[in-house]
Amino acid sequence: METTETKTQVQAAAPATPKPAAVKPAPKPAAPTAPAENEVKPIEVEPSALRKEMERLKAEDMDFLECLTGVDWMEEGLGCIYTLTSTSTGKVVHVKTATLDRENPLLPSVSDLWAVANIYEREVFDFYGIRFTGHPDMRRVFLREDWVGYPFRKDDETEKNNPLRMTNEPLADDTEELVLNADGTVTSKRNTIFADGDYVVNIGPQHPSTHGVLHFRVALEGETIKKIDPILGYIHRGIEKIDESLTYPQTLALTDRMDYLGAMQNRHALCMCIEKALGVEVSDRVKVIRTMMDELQRIDSHILFFSCLAQDLGATTAFLYGFRDREKILDIFEETCGGRLILNYNTIGGVMHDLHPNFVPRVKELIPYLRNSLKELHALFTGNVIFQNRAKGVGVLTKEQAISYGCTGGTGRAAGWHNDLRKTRPYAAYDRVKFNEVVREGGDSFDRYMIRMDEILESLSILEQLVDNIPEGSIQEKMKPIIKVPEGTYYSAVEGSRGIFGVMLISKGDKSPYRLHYRSTGLPLVAAMDTLCSGSMLADLITIGGTVDYIVPDVDR
Amino acid sequence: MAITKKPVIKNIPYEEFKDNETFEKLVAELNQNGTNVIVSTLDDLINWGRSNSLWPLTFATSCCGIEFMAVCAARHDIARFGFEVTRNSPRQADVILVSGTITTKMAPVLKRLYDQMADPKYVVAVGGCAISGGPFTKSYHVVMGVDKIIPVDVYVPGCPPRPESFLYGMMQLQRKVKAENFFGTTNRKEKDPYEAEMETKNEQLLNQQEEA
Numbered sequence: 104m105e106t107t108e109t110k111t112q113v114q115a116a117a118p119a120t121p122k123p124a125a126v127k128p129a130p131k132p133a134a135p136t137a138p139a140e141n142e143v144k145p146i147e148v149e150p151s152a153l154r155k156e157m158e159r160l161k162a163e164d165m166d167f168l169e170c171l172t173g174v175d176w177m178e179e180g181l182g183c184i185y186t187l188t189s190t191s192t193g194k195v196v197h198v199k200t201a202t203l204d205r206e207n208p209l210l211p212s213v214s215d216l217w218a219v220a221n222i223y224e225r226e227v228f229d230f231y232g233i234r235f236t237g238h239p240d241m242r243r244v245f246l247r248e249d250w251v252g253y254p255f256r257k258d259d260e261t262e263k264n265n266p267l268r269m270t271n272e273p274l275a276d277d278t279e280e281l282v283l284n285a286d287g288t289v290t291s292k293r294n295t296i297f298a299d300g301d302y303v304v305n306i307g308p309q310h311p312s313t314h315g316v317l318h319f320r321v322a323l324e325g326e327t328i329k330k331i332d333p334i335l336g337y338i339h340r341g342i343e344k345i346d347e348s349l350t351y352p353q354t355l356a357l358t359d360r361m362d363y364l365g366a367m368q369n370r371h372a373l374c375m376c377i378e379k380a381l382g383v384e385v386s387d388r389v390k391v392i393r394t395m396m397d398e399l400q401r402i403d404s405h406i407l408f409f410s411c412l413a414q415d416l417g418a419t420t421a422f423l424y425g426f427r428d429r430e431k432i433l434d435i436f437e438e439t440c441g442g443r444l445i446l447n448y449n450t451i452g453g454v455m456h457d458l459h460p461n462f463v464p465r466v467k468e469l470i471p472y473l474r475n476s477l478k479e480l481h482a483l484f485t486g487n488v489i490f491q492n493r494a495k496g497v498g499v500l501t502k503e504q505a506i507s508y509g510c511t512g513g514t515g516r517a518a519g520w521h522n523d524l525r526k527t528r529p530y531a532a533y534d535r536v537k538f539n540e541v542v543r544e545g546g547d548s549f550d551r552y553m554i555r556m557d558e559i560l561e562s563l564s565i566l567e568q569l570v571d572n573i574p575e576g577s578i579q580e581k582m583k584p585i586i587k588v589p590e591g592t593y594y595s596a597v598e599g600s601r602g603i604f605g606v607m608l609i610s611k612g613d614k615s616p617y618r619l620h621y622r623s624t625g626l627p628l629v630a631a632m633d634t635l636c637s638g639s640m641l642a643d644l645i646t647i648g649g650t651v652d653y654i655v656p657d658v659d660r
Numbered sequence: 661m662a663i664t665k666k667p668v669i670k671n672i673p674y675e676e677f678k679d680n681e682t683f684e685k686l687v688a689e690l691n692q693n694g695t696n697v698i699v700s701t702l703d704d705l706i707n708w709g710r711s712n713s714l715w716p717l718t719f720a721t722s723c724c725g726i727e728f729m730a731v732c733a734a735r736h737d738i739a740r741f742g743f744e745v746t747r748n749s750p751r752q753a754d755v756i757l758v759s760g761t762i763t764t765k766m767a768p769v770l771k772r773l774y775d776q777m778a779d780p781k782y783v784v785a786v787g788g789c790a791i792s793g794g795p796f797t798k799s800y801h802v803v804m805g806v807d808k809i810i811p812v813d814v815y816v817p818g819c820p821p822r823p824e825s826f827l828y829g830m831m832q833l834q835r836k837v838k839a840e841n842f843f844g845t846t847n848r849k850e851k852d853p854y855e856a857e858m859e860t861k862n863e864q865l866l867n868q869q870e871e872a
Binding site for chain 2: 245246247254261262265267268269270271272308309310311315316336337338339340341342344345348349356357360363364407410411422423424426427429430433443444445655656
């Protein structure tokens with residue numbers, strides 16, 4: 104048996120090996136000389152100097168903390184990479200810091216500079232055990248409070264320490280804050296999450312309107328929301344950790360299962376990150392196909408958003424009409440990709456299959472069809488007085504809050520923040536199409552809803568421009584049988600269905616990534632729920648949660 | 661006399677179901693001690709009603725949940741089979757469709773949901789994750805199959821399963837319901853968790869009475 108297996112391996116490898124040498128002599132010498140387009144050279148800062156450096160960057164208009172990646176560098180210590188972006192100039196800066204203390208790693212918190220850092224630092228604490236001094240709420244965010252160890256550390260014995268616990272999970276009402284004193288000592292302080300007299304209602308994890316298994320602890324004052332404490336992790340699968348033991352082509356499969364309504368864009372982001380790191384340029388045809396697929400996915404996601412929101416507010420008819428239209432897009436996906444929801448279409452260096460012959464006529468049919476049915480959807484739901492009363496002026500997020508919380512996508516654009524990556528950092532074929540970035544000023548639930556409905560029209564217009572101009576070319580670049588990304592740190596991002604989806608890839612030159620971190624589109628949105636809902640009625644929680652449009656498996660990863 | 665219950669499902673003839681062997685084994689097991697003619701006739705009547713009005717719990721953790729929504733919606737329309745009354749409370753539901761990955765943090769919650777449902781109750785494991793952990797078998801935080809926590813009646817493979825597979829799985833469940841005995845026996849698949857507790861309580865009461 105063994106001999107036959109090796110034989111087939113040799114046969115499979117034999118035709119593949121001469122090809123890359125023959126086909127792409129050009130990029131090969133280019134790769135070592137020019138650094139990859141998306142390679143990140145972070146500013147290295149000592150933990151003691153981090154706070155000052157971050158304050159300086161914040162003052163220099165780096166007002167958006169795009170991504171915070173915890174990393175275990177082993178001998179170089181435990182630390183973080185901060186990705187900072189300026190919303191006015193579009194400049195991106197990466198800052199790296201690491202501490203050598205593995206027993207009691209401490210870093211200064213930046214949660215008072217960027218509100219979103221609060222939940223990001225809790226995530227790093229959960230995975231790596233790094234505690235942040237000055238952070239008001241140092242609790243685990245995804246794992247149970249009685250979890251032993253820190254699973255993302257390279258030397259953690261996760262499975263041994265954590266058998267399946269069938270007891271109800273403990274939920275603390277107070278939390279720890281580490282205070283860094285002037286003389287360098289650290290003291291611990293207890294902060295309360297809910298005070299003794301608070302009336303706390305649990306919503307979720309099993310609730311049809313939380314869009315997945317999300318748990319909110321809500322403190323109420325009569326019917327008004329005083330405070331929300333989101334409990335995450337009911338669908339945390341540790342995808343980033345699994346990725347560390349998979350080869351690069353294997354890691355692609357899990358991206359579709361994070362944000363399944365942005366499956367195309369997620370996979371696009373990871374493929375793009377790896378391709379750029381390898382110095383591979385995909386053909387024009389692939390770029391256009393990917394752009395079209397991304398836009399179809401966006402329409403699919405926004406129609407589902409409409410349907411679910413309508414269903415949550417009791418408009419079952421609108422739900423059925425929305426799904427009727429969504430099936431048309433799924434038909435197009437199914438013919439070309441083979442899947443309806445999990446598509447597995449993009450590959451490193453191209454796409455899995457060529458377009459189905461029906462693709463172009465079907466898309467041409469879809470464009471006028473959807474334009475008509477959008478009018479129907481608006482007539483069914485948008486003008487409804489109940490919906491208008493429940494959405495207008497409810498759950499207002501200002502532009503400053505949106506930037507501080509990192510609420511990208513429709514939620515940020517509803518508040519007047521121009522954050523569309525397709526405009527600010529064009530990728531794939533977005534630089535050759537004309538479309539408007541839909542932005543509104545109000546920042547309330549109704550604006551968030553309208554942004555998505557209008558974006559469907561913009562996506563249709565992108566499709567219209569591209570459908571007749573799909574260039575000829577190969578659909579898959581020749582790749583080596585075993586893909587090894589050169590050593591370094593790489594960051595790429597795309598505009599997902601609900602915000603910026605980023606991929607931070609740290610490679611040590613192996614066939615699997617050393618660390619792969621996804622900037623989840625939903626995590627900042629969930630973090631902002633407390634601010635969004637405070638002062639609103641309990642019933643508005645459903646409207647606000649629906650219009651903010653988070654997908655819980657994407658939040659938890 | 662061998663008992664040959666062949667439940668009729670509209671649209672699919674009995675022979676066209678893929679796995680009839682397991683099903684026939686189940687029927688034989690259920691009717692090992694023979695059945696009462698009157699009771700079994702009543703059974704048939706009530707099972708006809710039960711199997712055509714299975715109320716699912718709206719329970720979804722990830723991708724499969726979206727496909728479940730698609731099954732409920734316009735094109736696939738589970739109302740044709742009588743499953744459209746999705747309940748938000750486990751106390752009103754007959755069947756729980758475990759659609760999506762179950763993590764170790766979710767496991768006690770799922771178990772509690774199952775315990776809250778009233779007998780007779782059914783579980784359908786939908787998708788690779790619910791069956792065996794699916795693509796997340798290497799994960800430190802995923803339960804490798806819901807049958808480790810609760811008894812499963814029907815497995816629907818796929819990642820996620822197509823709406824047609826959903827419906828096929830639900831029809832298999834209908835067959836199972838139709839073959840069961842409703843009167844006389846309970847269809848509990850696990851040991852009564854309160855049996856031991858009740859026994860000790862009974863003993864205590866008896867002792868108290870004796871003492872008095």
